[in-house]
Amino acid sequence: MYRVAIAELYKWKESRHRKPLIIQGARQVGKTWLMKEFGCQAYADTVYINFDSNSRMAELFASDLDTDRLVMGIELYAGRKINPDSTLLIFDEIQEVPRALSSLKYFCEDAPQYHIVCAGSLLGIALHEGTSFPVGKVDFLPLYPLSFKEFLMAVAGERFAGLLNYRDFQMIASFKQTYIDALKQYFFIGGMPEAVQSFVEERDFNAVRNIQKRILAAYEQDFSKHAPIEIVPKIRMIWNSIPSQLARENKKFVYGLVREGGRAKEYEAAIMWLCDCGLVHKVSRVNASGIPLKAYEDLKAFKLFMVDVGLLGCMTGLRQRTLLDGNALFTEFKGALTEQYVCQQLKAVGDLTVFYYTNDRSSCEIDFVVDTGEQIVPIEVKAEINLKAKSLKTYREKFSPELSVRTSMADYKREDWLLNLPLYAVEEICNCLEQH
Known part of the structure; x- marks a missing residue:
């Protein structure tokens, strides 16, 4: 591996x-x-x-x-x-x-x-x-779970990962079914090394699920064993609420979904503990666009993503047969898995600071906004081949970014202000921006 x-x-x-x-x-x-x-x-x-x-x-x-x-x-x-x-x-x-x-x-x-x-x-x-x-x-x-490209090397071989490295999108389009099939597998298996190793050796989705259940059980044991005793129940409640938080159309974290009447100050320590463990990624909102983006961070509004898309699928009971149902996998949970996947790949890329954007009226939402240190790049995530970019257009009219990215199941396409990047090539985002 x-x-x-x-x-x-x-x-x-x-x-x-x-x-x-x-x-x-x-x-x-x-x-x-x-x-x-x-x-x-x-x-x-x-x-x-x-x-x-x-x-x-x-x-x-x-x-x-x-x-x-x-x-x-x-x-x-x-x-x-x-x-x-x-x-x-x-x-x-x-x-x-x-x-x-x-x-x-x-x-x-x-x-x-x-x-x-x-x-x-x-x-x-x-x-x-x-x-x-x-x-x-x-x-x-x-160190994060295996990225999609590392997973691709394990299950399909180095040549397919190499095409992504070279960004030969014409050749990639000829073999796109291989990438799409591997991406569906990755949504189910995720990047935890033991799960990937098991799949490579046995090609058994049930064995993968059992490993994921065991990993989740080990995490739950860590809560009781290592966290301060007074926040253990709150850590469990936060952790178990993440799938339902991400299943919402607006994935902003809502304390009321953890417990009716829940308030931020009750749960801040629990969220910090999960972040410090590396079990969740906290993606904060920004309401403006400028370098550094962190200067515009809204500390009260954020999304919580899990460490791994396979573990999220395991917690939600995603069925193996969903893999075979066309593109149903990418639309289930209102794109929650797709957004989780993209977040995970952006984290694995390296020195990217990741946020999301909504305007004050919440009429425009950008799934992710990244600060490369040199430019601010808005990224819209589409679960299928939907190529409407209403929010990206609104964002562009307001902030004029050099380039906007839309990632979906559609093929690579470069327009003057918009880059269509296939979901399976999200890791190449920085290299594509450098080419720009």
């Missing part, structure tokens, strides 16, 4: 300004596999330490954080010498030993020759709680 993040890890390895690297992401998105795979590919030796229930490591880091002493202790634990030039040190579930997180500062300052990669399923929580290590002493790499 190929992950684009491997290329980022190679860049990190070769960087002259390399610092200890923290891979952030929700549980089961493949952080441990990625670190070990990178170690196998890029280093002569890998020393893997899992801090979960590891009393020996907890004791080692409990006292002095002198790097020479720590390395000696790790060598004794691993039973072999650590060569700073050719050994990758992997610290997994590092949030379980907060002092190990703190030690990264000293490795950065006093022993930068060591190559250290860390991860933890609930690292976002630990970092948010202010575990003591200074910002600026570590590098970060976000």
Whole structure:
């Protein structure tokens, strides 16, 4: 299974300004596999330490954080010498030993020759709680479920993903049924590595569903095990309300759907916890257009998307036979799956800040507005081949963006102000904008 993040890890390895690297992401998105795979590919030796229930490591880091002493202790634990030039040190579930997180500062300052990669399923929580290590002493790499292109490589082969990389849309149109079939599968399977691996090996949708149910059950257990006890019921209520929130025509998050009479201040901590875990993406509203978009963020209005489209389908009970019913898959839940899918791909692309837009009268809504750092790009999501762009036209008349994007099941087409981008090519949005 190929992950684009491997290329980022190679860049990190070769960087002259390399610092200890923290891979952030929700549980089961493949952080441990990625670190070990990178170690196998890029280093002569890998020393893997899992801090979960590891009393020996907890004791080692409990006292002095002198790097020479720590390395000696790790060598004794691993039973072999650590060569700073050719050994990758992997610290997994590092949030379980907060002092190990703190030690990264000293490795950065006093022993930068060591190559250290860390991860933890609930690292976002630990970092948010202010575990003591200074910002600026570590590098970060976000990891999400497999993107559609990574999924395509796994199920259809590198050639089809390569066509997307080259943006050969004429050739892509000749094989578009392959892309559409893979996209339908992705809507059902999603990008959780275990689910994708199972499908590649067995082609059994029922086995995929069972894996997704198991992952969802593990997330629910995390709520009780790791969240502050007073917000656990609220986390559950928020989490379970997401499918019904996204099924609405206007997908703005409504507290009243969580509990009648629900108010923001009751649920803010629960939403923050889910965001810090990487389990939900919070997409805030903007009511104007300018760089940076964050300056126009409306903190009171937002949409919540899940970490993975397959898990959303599992929670809503999406049936396997829906895959066979023409384009029914793309219209079910009023396009909720399609919008979830697009959000997920935009997050996987990289340095894109994602918002949505409505005007004050809510007569014009743009599903996503992204800030590339150089331009603001409105993106309208269509579940089928509907090519009306009323909201995009209204937005363009008001803000005059260089380019607007409409993504649907229609083929690629470039007009002077509008780019029609097929849903299966959403990840290419930045490259298409550069060509513009």
